[in-house]
Each structure stands twice: as C-alpha cells, then as structure tokens.
Amino acid sequence: xxxxxxxxxxxxxxxxxxxxxxxxxxxxxxxxxxxxxxxxxxxxxxxxxxxxxxxxxxxxxxxxxxxxxxxxxxxxxxxxxxxxxxxxxxxxxxxxxxxxxxxxxxxxxxxxxxxxxxxxxxxxxxxxxxxxxxxxxxxxxxxxxxxxxxxxxxxxxxxxxxxxxxxxxxxxxxxxxxxxxxxxxxxxxxxxxxxxxxxxxxxxxxxxxxxxxxxxxxxxxxxxxxxxxxxxxxxxxxxxxxxxxxxxxxxxxxxxxxxxxxxxxxxxxxxxxxxxxxxxxxxxxxxxxxxxxxxxxxxxxxxxxxxxxxxxxxxxxxxxxxxxxxxxxxxxxxxxxxxxxxxxxxxxxxxxxxxxxxxxxxxxxxxxxxxxxxxxxxxxxxxxxxxxxxxxxxxxxxxxxxxxxxxxxxxxxxxxxxxxxxxxxxxxxxxxxxxxxxxxxxxxxxxxxxxxxxxxxxxxxxxxxxxx
Amino acid sequence: xxxxxxxxxxxxxxxxxxxxxxxxxxxxxxxxxxxxxxxxxxxxxxxxxxxxxxxxxxxxxxxxxxxxxxxxxxxxxxxxxxxxxxxxxxxxxxxxxxxxxxxxxxxxxxxxxxxxxxxxxxxxxxxxxxxxxxxxxxxxxxxxxxxxxxxxxxxxxxxxxxxxxxxxxxxxxxxxxxxxxxxxxxxxxxxxxxxxxxxxxxxxxxxxxxxxxxxxxxxxxxxxxxxxxxxxxxxxxxxxxxxxxxxxxxxxxxxxxxxxxxxxxxxxxxxxxxxxxxxxxxxxxxxxxxxxxxxxxxxxxxxxxxxxxxxxxxxxxxxxxxxxxxxxxxxxxxxxxxx
Numbered sequence: 001x002x003x004x005x006x007x008x009x010x011x012x013x014x015x016x017x018x019x020x021x022x023x024x025x026x027x028x029x030x031x032x033x034x035x036x037x038x039x040x041x042x043x044x045x046x047x048x049x050x051x052x053x054x055x056x057x058x059x060x061x062x063x064x065x066x067x068x069x070x071x072x073x074x075x076x077x078x079x080x081x082x083x084x085x086x087x088x089x090x091x092x093x094x095x096x097x098x099x100x101x102x103x104x105x106x107x108x109x110x111x112x113x114x115x116x117x118x119x120x121x122x123x124x125x126x127x128x129x130x131x132x133x134x135x136x137x138x139x140x141x142x143x144x145x146x147x148x149x150x151x152x153x154x155x156x157x158x159x160x161x162x163x164x165x166x167x168x169x170x171x172x173x174x175x176x177x178x179x180x181x182x183x184x185x186x187x188x189x190x191x192x193x194x195x196x197x198x199x200x201x202x203x204x205x206x207x208x209x210x211x212x213x214x215x216x217x218x219x220x221x222x223x224x225x226x227x228x229x230x231x232x233x234x235x236x237x238x239x240x241x242x243x244x245x246x247x248x249x250x251x252x253x254x255x256x257x258x259x260x261x262x263x264x265x266x267x268x269x270x271x272x273x274x275x276x277x278x279x280x281x282x283x284x285x286x287x288x289x290x291x292x293x294x295x296x297x298x299x300x301x302x303x304x305x306x307x308x309x310x311x312x313x314x315x316x317x318x319x320x321x322x323x324x325x326x327x328x329x330x331x332x333x334x335x336x337x338x339x340x341x342x343x344x345x346x347x348x349x350x351x352x353x354x355x356x357x358x359x360x361x362x363x364x365x366x367x368x369x370x371x372x373x374x375x376x377x378x379x380x381x382x383x384x385x386x387x388x389x390x391x392x393x394x395x396x397x398x399x400x401x402x403x404x405x406x407x408x409x410x411x412x413x414x415x416x417x418x419x420x421x422x423x424x425x426x427x428x429x430x431x432x433x434x435x436x437x438x439x440x441x442x443x444x445x446x447x448x449x450x451x452x453x454x455x456x457x458x459x460x461x462x463x464x465x466x467x468x
Numbered sequence: 469x470x471x472x473x474x475x476x477x478x479x480x481x482x483x484x485x486x487x488x489x490x491x492x493x494x495x496x497x498x499x500x501x502x503x504x505x506x507x508x509x510x511x512x513x514x515x516x517x518x519x520x521x522x523x524x525x526x527x528x529x530x531x532x533x534x535x536x537x538x539x540x541x542x543x544x545x546x547x548x549x550x551x552x553x554x555x556x557x558x559x560x561x562x563x564x565x566x567x568x569x570x571x572x573x574x575x576x577x578x579x580x581x582x583x584x585x586x587x588x589x590x591x592x593x594x595x596x597x598x599x600x601x602x603x604x605x606x607x608x609x610x611x612x613x614x615x616x617x618x619x620x621x622x623x624x625x626x627x628x629x630x631x632x633x634x635x636x637x638x639x640x641x642x643x644x645x646x647x648x649x650x651x652x653x654x655x656x657x658x659x660x661x662x663x664x665x666x667x668x669x670x671x672x673x674x675x676x677x678x679x680x681x682x683x684x685x686x687x688x689x690x691x692x693x694x695x696x697x698x699x700x701x702x703x704x705x706x707x708x709x710x711x712x713x714x715x716x717x718x719x720x721x722x723x724x725x726x727x728x729x730x731x732x733x734x735x736x737x738x739x740x741x742x743x744x745x746x747x748x749x750x751x752x753x754x755x756x757x758x759x760x761x762x763x764x765x766x767x768x769x770x771x772x773x774x775x776x777x778x779x780x781x782x783x784x785x786x787x788x789x790x791x792x793x794x795x796x797x798x799x800x801x802x803x804x805x806x807x
Contacts, residue, residue, distance in 0.1 A: 071571035081553025092546020100543035115525030400554040
C-alpha cells in the first residue's frame with residue numbers, strides 16, 4: 001500500500017502521462033503548420049482553388065489539435081513546480097530562462113497569430129493571412145528549439161557549477177543552450193514531427209483515393225506526403241544514427257539498454273529481439289546478428305561496446321522498456337523509408353495514385369509517426385533514469401513535498417479528464433476527415449462559422465445581419 | 469558571464485515584471501472566464517454563439533500570460549515557484565483541469581452538433597467557473613501565508629483551505645463576471661448588450677460587497693498588514709486607494725445605467741487594478757508570505773540577466789502584435805446567426 005502511494009513513483013507516472021499526452025499534439029502541429037504554410041503559398045502562387053480548399057479543411061483540424069496542445073501544455077508549465085519542486089529549486093537558474101525564452105519568443109507568437117490564421121480570413125489581406133500562417137509555423141519551430149534545448153541539457157548537462165544548497169548556477173550560456181545532445185535531438189525531433197504530419201496527411205489522402213472521393217484534393221495531399229516520404233524518411237534513420245552515436249559518447253548506459261547488452265564485448269552482436277531481464281542481468285530468448293552492434297556503434301566489426309554491468313545496478317535504467325521502445329521506433333522508421341522507396345518505384349511506373357494495396361499500406365501507417373515519436377521519447381527519457389539531470393541529480397531526490405494520496409487523486413483526475421477531452425477531440429478530427437474538403441462552402445479558415453466570424457459594423461459587407 | 473547585478477536591482481525588476489504579467493493575465497483572461505461563468509444564463513442560444521465568438525480569437529493569447537506568470541516565476545524566482553506550487557497543489561491542479569475544459573470547449577463546441585453541443589456548453593461554463601474559483605482560492609491561500617522550512621513547503625496538504633480562501637474564491641467569481649459582462653457591453657449590441665448591462669449592475673453590487681469584505685478581513689490575516697494600513701501616517705497616505713476604488717465603483721454604476729459602451733469595461737479593469745495594488749502593498753516584500761522575500765528567492769543574477777534581455781526586446785513586440793490582433797477583430801461581434 002505504501003509502495004503503491006510512493007510519491008516518487010506517482011509523480012513520475014503523472015509526469016509521464018501528462019507529457020505523453022501533450023507531445024502527441026505538438027508533434028503533429030509542428031509539421032502541420034509548416035505544411036499549411038506551403039499549401040497557402042501554392043494557393044497564392046497558382047491561384048488554384050484546390051489548395052485553398054485543402055487549407056480550409058486542414059486548418060480546422062489544426063485548430064482542434066492546437067487547442068488540445070495548448071491546454072495540455074499549460075499543465076506542463078506548472079507540473080515542474082507541483083510535482084518536481086526540488087528539481088525546480090535546484091536547476092531553476094539554468095533551465096528556467098530557457099523556458100522563459102520559449103514563452104516570450106514562441107508561445108505569444110503562436111497564440112496571437114493563430115487567431116488571425118483561423119478567423120482573419122476576409123479581415124486581413126491574403127498576404128497578411130499567409131504571413132500569419134508562416135509566423136505560426138515559425139513559432140512552433142522556435143518553441144521546439146527552446147524546449148529541446150532544456151531537455152537536452154538534462155540529458156547532457158554542461159556550462160554549470162554547483163553552489164550552496166546544491167543549487168546549479170550557469171557558467172556559460174552558449175554551452176548550456178548548445179549542449180552536446182541538443183543539435184542532434186532538435187534535428188531528429190523536427191524531422192520526426194514533419195514525417196508524422198506527412199504520414200497523417202498521406203494516409204488520409206490515400207483513404208480518399210481508395211474511396212474515390214475528393215480525388216483532386218487527395219492527389220495533392222497524397223503527392224505532397226509522398227515527397228516527404230521519399231526525401232525525408234530515408235534521412236531520418238541517418239539523423240537517428242548520428243543521435244545514437246552522440247548518445248553512445250555521452251550516455252553509454254542508455255545505449256547499452258537500447259542494445260540489451262549486459263557484458264562489455266568486442267564484436268558485440270545486434271539483438272533483433274529478446275527479453276532483457278533486469279534481475280538475471282541477461283537478455284533472454286535473444287535473436288542475434290553477430291558483430292553488427294559493434295559495426296553500427298563503433299564502425300568496426302571488433303569494436304568494444306560497453307555492457308550494462310559496467311554500471312552498478314542502481315544506476316541502470318529499466319532496460320526492457322528502453323529496449324522495446326527503441327525497436328518499435330526503428331521498425332516504424334524502416335517502414336517509413338520503405339514507403340518512400342515504393343513511392344519512387346510507383347511514380348516512375350506512373351501508378352502512384354492508382355495502386356490499391358499501396359493506398360491501404362499508407363492508410364495503415366497514418367498513426368505511425370505518433371507511435372515512433374512516443375517510443376523515441378520513451379527511449380531517451382526512460383534511458384536517462386535513474387537521473388533527472390544525467391549523472392548529477394537523481395529523479396528520486398527531486399520530488400515535491402506532496403503526499404502520495406494527493407498525487408494519486410490528481411493523477412486519476414488527469415486520466416479521466418484527458419481520456420474524455422482528448423477522446424472527444426479525436427472524434428471531432430475524425431469527423432472533419434469524414435466530411436473532407438467541402439468545395440461548396442465558400443468561407444475559409446472560418447472555424448465552423450459560415451459568415452465571417454466577428455464584427456459587422458466595419459463598413460464591410462459581411463452579410464451577417466440579413467439572415468436572422 | 470555577464471550580469472547586470474552591479475547596476476540594477478534585478479530581483480526588484482523581475483518582481484515588477486511578474487506582477488505585471490499576472491495582472492495582465494487577470495484582466496485579460498478574467499473577462500474570458502467571466503464570460504464563461506455568465507454563459508448558461510444568456511437569454512438565447514444565438515446570444516451564446518455571439519459571446520463565444522467575441523473572445524474566440526483572443527483567449528489563447530490571454531491564457532499565455534498565465535504561462536508567462538508560471539514560467540517567469542520558475543525562471544526568475546525558482547525558490548518561490550518550488551515552495552508555492554506544492555503548497556497550493558490541489559487548487560493549482562484543479563485550476564489547470566478547469567482551464568483544459570474551458571479551452572477545448574472553444575474548438576469542440578463549434579464542431580459539435582445537436583445534443584453533444586450541450587456538453588461543451590457546460591464544459592465551458594464549469595471549466596471557467598472552477599478555474600476562477602480556484603484562482604481566487606490560490607490567492608487566498610497565498611495571502612494567508614505558507615509554512616516554510618529549509619527551502620521547502622512544510623505545511624499540510626489542506627493548509628490552503630480556509631474561510632478566507634473560500635471567500636476570495638467567491639469574490640473572484642463575481643469580479644471576473646463583472647469583467648466579462650462589461651466586455652460584452654463593449655463588444656455586442658441589441659439583446660445581448662442589454663442583458664449584459666443588467667448582469668453587470670447586479671454583479672457590481674456583489675463585487676463592491678466582496679471588496680469591502682476582503683479589504684476588512686485582510687488585516688486580521690496578518691499583524692503586519694494591520695499595522696501597515698492602520699498606522700499613522702499610512703492611513704492618510706494609503707487613503708487614495710479605497711477612495712479611488714469607491715469612486716470607480718460609483719462611476720461604473722452610473723455608466724451601467726447610461727448608454728456608455730466602452731468605459732464600463734475600463735472602469736471594471738480599474739477596480740481590479742486598485743485591488744491588485746492594494747494587495748501588492750499589503751504583501752510587500754514577500755514573494756512567499758510571510759517567510760521568503762523577493763530578494764531571497766531570486767534566481768542567480770546571470771539567469772535573471774539573460775532572461776531580462778529577452779524580455780526587454782520581446783515584451784514590446786508581444787504587446788504590439790497583441791494590440792494588432794485586438795485591432796483586427798475590433799468592433800462589435802457579428803450577429804447571432806453566425807452559423
């Protein structure tokens with residue numbers, strides 16, 4: 001019972017739950033905002049209605065997703081204090097300003113111009129509306145920059161000293177912001193977000209093509225998604241590999257957990273599958289390819305790879321979770337890259353838009369990006385355990401002085417609220433997809449309002465009052 | 469490492485900035501939340517559509533001030549953030565959950581059809597109501613004081629709950645409703661405006677009552693506050709505050725019974741400002757009453773300096789484009805047939 005109500009365990013479950021739900025939305029909106037900017041740019045450039053209609057459909061989905069991202073994000077900005085107050089006190093000097101910059105440079109930008117993007121059609125010029133879309137897209141990237149910098153600092157801390165009361169003090173801001181894992185994590189995450197969006201858009205395009213519905217729009221969606229699959233999906237494993245090598249240098253125990261490798265070995269095999277057993281200190285039922293792990297990690301068939309036993313038991317992360325999450329992420333990455341390859345072949349055979357089985361395949365991959373993003377984050381976050389700031393500050397030493405039952409109750413409240421609210425959100429998004437781009441409807445970015453949203457007495461004919 | 473600590477009182481500047489951010493949150497999201505509280509009482513469905521349309525483009529930006537308040541406190545006064553959040557754990561979490569329901573209602577209500585729209589009407593109302601009440605409770609719990617031992621909250625889980633904090637919670641509900649109804653007077657016309665005018669007048673009476681009640685009970689919360697307000701010559705020096713509040717309330721009362729459309733909103737904000745300044749004077753110089761001062765809780769000067777650069781550059785930019793967005797959506801909100 002006391003174990004069940006352990007504040008550290010509960011606080012970790014609560015943080016994991018709220019952040020897992022939250023990251024789903026940004027990993028979609030980062031890509032969607034950029035894509036909408038491209039679509040609107042095509043519209044302004046070509047004047048083709050199809051782009052405008054696509055924009056109008058997807059901006060509604062964007063609005064719902066962004067709204068859910070905002071409300072779950074506000075929760076995050078308080079979770080540090082409510083659940084990890086000792087952490088906040090100790091490292092506030094270092095990562096506080098990074099989060100402050102995120103709010104100042106990105107959040108206000110996104111929030112303010114989102115209003116223009118959704119409701120501003122016919123209230124501002126086309127160019128200004130396009131600018132608003134670009135600004136929102138830029139804001140999502142800026143936001144990623146700061147939050148990933150803060151997270152990366154917790155993975156690979158540098159540019160600090162520890163002073164009185166165990167408080168962290170910054171000594172070099174550039175070292176803090178551009179810490180060793182940050183560039184890799186940033187690039188890997190942004191391209192993951194772009195791919196997530198591409199596969200959602202592509203999957204829905206494929207769904208319309210398969211049903212022979214909205215074919216004009218579906219070809220654009222599917223085609224643009226496949227461009228991403230062809231050019232970005234193959235790059236992602238390379239970025240991931242570079243990120244992994246960076247992790248090997250700075251957090252070798254995480255890599256050992258990813259590999260399920262217990263004993264330090266020269267010419268270490270790659271374990272395709274298996275069950276890492278934390279107690280017995282070995283990976284059971286492993287299917288291995290000889291020497292491949294050494295080749296990937298050290299670029300040498302007989303290179304030495306450190307095993308988990310190099311670290312004391314209490315300094316190891318939960319291996320099985322990291323091991324499996326990593327395999328799921330990699331499997332999805334491979335499937336995405338394969339999709340790009342198939343798309344190239346079909347394109348040159350002039351069958352890209354007609355191949356039924358490929359449409360089904362793309363439909364099946366619609367949620368793939370989300371799963372890859374989540375499992376990737378599980379690898380990096382669980383792999384950092386038992387530390388909150390790698391090798392400097394233990395997670396168990398940073399929890400708030402809040403009693404277990406209190407956290408348990410709030411966790412329950414979060415679960416009920418999130419499942420209900422975000423379940424409803426998903427339902428509305430699916431309905432919007434079901435409706436498709438409705439070309440009969442002339443309003444644009446109208447947010448469900450047929451007559452341009454607000455205000456009548458500006459001297460512009462909005463037709464608002466005549467239809468009472 | 470650069471730092472402006474040699475020639476600037478950084479903690480004081482940051483205190484000013486965070487107090488300002490929280491105030492901007494209160495008056496900006498205050499009218500959004502107040503409108504949510506009034507929502508089910510509106511005379512018609514059309515009226516409700518119109519109410520929601522009047523704030524749909526702004527609420528997200530308004531709520532961002534709350535993130536700046538929280539994030540800014542974390543960055544500039546990490547110790548205060550680390551003590552206050554666990555102390556007010558339950559009301560903070562409940563406020564956040566209220567804001568979740570309130571926030572998604574904007575999107576979902578427009579997408580929902582038929583009966584399911586009712587769900588989001590209530591999510592909007594009870595989310596706003598709950599978040600507001602909890603913000604008032606947070607304020608009350610904060611003013612009562614927080615038990616601190618060794619850089620950490622040392623009280624009990626329900627320390628925040630008291631008659632005083634429940635009173636401030638109720639007071640804020642009516643306060644935000646006043647902001648919401650005067651916003652509607654400004655942004656709507658016809659039926660909706662007439663109804664909002666009536667609401668505002670009723671609510672103003674209750675708000676005035678609560679202002680008196682909270683002001684009178686404050687001195688009993690803490691001995692220092694009593695000495696501050698009721699010693700000579702402070703009584704004289706501080707007298708403009710209650711007098712200005714009373715005058716503001718009277719002017720507002722008169723405006724609500726005339727055809728004025730803009731001034732009521734700004735007078736209601738003025739009332740908030742007076743109360744807020746009064747509160748600030750009472751709590752000075754505590755950032756965790758009555759244990760930690762703003763200088764004790766300040767982040768390292770290097771941290772405060774770095775973020776100050778960003779703030780000096782970004783704050784005017786933010787205020788400019790926020791103003792621009794309000795300008796784009798200026799004027800009366802479109803009529804009830806918005807669908």
